Amino acid sequence: MTFRLNRSATIGMFWTFKEERTHMETTQIEVQAMRMLADDDFLALNSRLNRPNIFEAVNLGHAEIRHSAFIAWLADPSNPHGLEDLFLRRLIAELFKENPNRGFASLAADDLTDVNVIRESESNIDLLIRTRDDRLALCLENKVFAGLHDHQLDKYHRYVEGAYGDKRFRLYVFLTPDGHEPPEDECDDSDAWMTFSYPGLAGILESLKPYANERTCICIEDYIDVLKKENIMADDELDELAKKLYARYRDVFDLVNERCSDQSGVEGHLRNLYLEVLNEYRREGLIADCSPMDFTGKYLSFHTKAMDEYLHNDRTRPGTWGNPSDTYHYWVYPPLLKPTINLELGPLGQPDWIIRLMENVRRVAGGKNKPISPHSKYRTPKKITTDIDATDAMNVDDLPDDKDIQGKLRKAIDEMLRFETGILGGLRPSV
Numbered sequence: 001m002t003f004r005l006n007r008s009a010t011i012g013m014f015w016t017f018k019e020e021r022t023h024m025e026t027t028q029i030e031v032q033a034m035r036m037l038a039d040d041d042f043l044a045l046n047s048r049l050n051r052p053n054i055f056e057a058v059n060l061g062h063a064e065i066r067h068s069a070f071i072a073w074l075a076d077p078s079n080p081h082g083l084e085d086l087f088l089r090r091l092i093a094e095l096f097k098e099n100p101n102r103g104f105a106s107l108a109a110d111d112l113t114d115v116n117v118i119r120e121s122e123s124n125i126d127l128l129i130r131t132r133d134d135r136l137a138l139c140l141e142n143k144v145f146a147g148l149h150d151h152q153l154d155k156y157h158r159y160v161e162g163a164y165g166d167k168r169f170r171l172y173v174f175l176t177p178d179g180h181e182p183p184e185d186e187c188d189d190s191d192a193w194m195t196f197s198y199p200g201l202a203g204i205l206e207s208l209k210p211y212a213n214e215r216t217c218i219c220i221e222d223y224i225d226v227l228k229k230e231n232i233m234a235d236d237e238l239d240e241l242a243k244k245l246y247a248r249y250r251d252v253f254d255l256v257n258e259r260c261s262d263q264s265g266v267e268g269h270l271r272n273l274y275l276e277v278l279n280e281y282r283r284e285g286l287i288a289d290c291s292p293m294d295f296t297g298k299y300l301s302f303h304t305k306a307m308d309e310y311l312h313n314d315r316t317r318p319g320t321w322g323n324p325s326d327t328y329h330y331w332v333y334p335p336l337l338k339p340t341i342n343l344e345l346g347p348l349g350q351p352d353w354i355i356r357l358m359e360n361v362r363r364v365a366g367g368k369n370k371p372i373s374p375h376s377k378y379r380t381p382k383k384i385t386t387d388i389d390a391t392d393a394m395n396v397d398d399l400p401d402d403k404d405i406q407g408k409l410r411k412a413i414d415e416m417l418r419f420e421t422g423i424l425g426g427l428r429p430s431v
Contacts, residue, residue: 029251036249045241051225068119068126068142070223071201075129076117082213085112088129090204091196092138095173098375099194104169107136123159124152130164137164140173141193144232146335148186157192175201177232180344180378191370195377199233269396270336270388270405271300277409278302278332286417287330300332304417306424311345311357320346320377327354330416332409333383337390341412343382343420347372364423382419386412 036042073079074087081087093108115136118128127140139160141153153174160170172193174182179197182190205220212220228235246253271292278290278300290302303313303326311327319325327350333342343365345358358379359372365381372379387408393399 032249032252036245036252039245039248041241041244045238045245064126064142064144064146067144071140071142072117072119072127075127077113077115081216083208083211083216085115086211087204087208088112088115090207094200094204095171095194095196104171107169110135112136122163123156125156125159128160130167134166134168136169136171137167138171138173140175142175144177148182151186151188153182153187153193154189157189178378181380183380183383185383198227202227202233266390266393266396266399267336269399270390273402273406274300274332274336274339274409277406277413281413298334298336301329303330304420307420310424310427312354317349319349325349327358337393339386339388341384341386341416342380343416345372345379345381347374347376347379360427361423364426382416384412384415
């Protein structure tokens with residue numbers, strides 16, 4: 001969801017809230033609000049969020065098909081972006097950096113101008129890029145926040161292997177906001193797929209700006225900007241501005257959040273139901289903590305004392321989730337309309353002895369995930385379905401009873417906690 005600031009609407013909003021607060025509280029908040037509206041940081045944030053953006057004009061958002069369309073446009077050397085095959089070669093180079101044992105480094109230096117770029121028309125693959133000779137077939141599956149289904153990666157892999165088995169290099173790329181690996185229950189051969197992230201994609205695009213023509217450069221800037229606004233990738237500058245403003249005008253933002261945050265609608269209602277359950281478990285001591293993990297609240301996380309102790313989750317080191325970072329998370333994993341409960345390990349940046357403990361968890365959990373290495377970003381050794389499915393709900397009235405939804409969530413969390421007890425019971429407390 002893209003946040004918008006509007007001076008007149010904001011002023012009117014606080015007058016609307018006047019009757020809901022005591023006169024003294026309202027007056028104090030109004031004074032803070034008026035100061036905020038004249039604050040240079042507020043004006044900078046307002047300007048930043050309201051810059052015209054061509055991708056917002058076409059409602060790019062989380063629409064995977066539109067992201068894929070822009071990537072396909074850049075990947076096709078015949079398009080008038082001025083990059084020829086540079087985007088494709090840079091993508092291959094970045095993939096090779098993370099996968100040096102796959103042996104396709106020479107492609108990054110090859111002439112790849114003679115390629116076909118095909119979208120959605122071959123076995124419903126998001127993006128298929130193939131040279132007209134026998135060198136390359138690159139299959140890219142793009143997931144913004146939606147999940148995999150019906151073992152689609154396995155289907156795409158079988159199709160490409162069958163149709164383009166004569167190609168010397170057949171590359172399979174799974175593109176997601178955070179670069180996570182395909183879940184084992186939705187992919188029989190996750191080792192075949194190389195993971196890539198939207199921040200990695202943005203890094204490639206930034207590096208190409210000096211070589212692109214003027215119009216393409218503007219498109220690249222707009223595209224990276226919308227990735228940040230839609231929370232598909234982090235924006236340190238925007239986060240810093242928001243933190244400064246919240247520290248100065250906490251009462252104003254708390255009031256706005258209380259009265260105007262998007263708690264209406266199906267996702268907002270479900271999010272509140274899920275948080276109620278997590279806080280209930282926290283109060284009962286069944287979990288150690290719980291919290292939303294991003295601005296949109298789509299990612300709800302929790303931890304347990306037992307897993308904190310085993311994985312030494314002291315949050316003093318940088319890692320997969322920033323600096324400081326956790327060593328793992330349990331997630332109520334989006335989409336909130338059809339969530340799963342995931343155990344996700346974060347090896348990136350952790351010392352070897354922590355990674356050995358994570359590898360113990362992965363090994364005892366079973367499944368088909370490949371061994372954890374210091375270069376791994378994420379590993380998901382366990383994923384439990386909740387049986388909650390609100391994908392057809394148009395409004396809150398279409399949802400099942402709240403108690404039914406929360407009961408399904410509790411059942412899945414309880415199963416995950418039993419899983420934790422089982423695996424930790426068979427592991428030594430330290431290495």
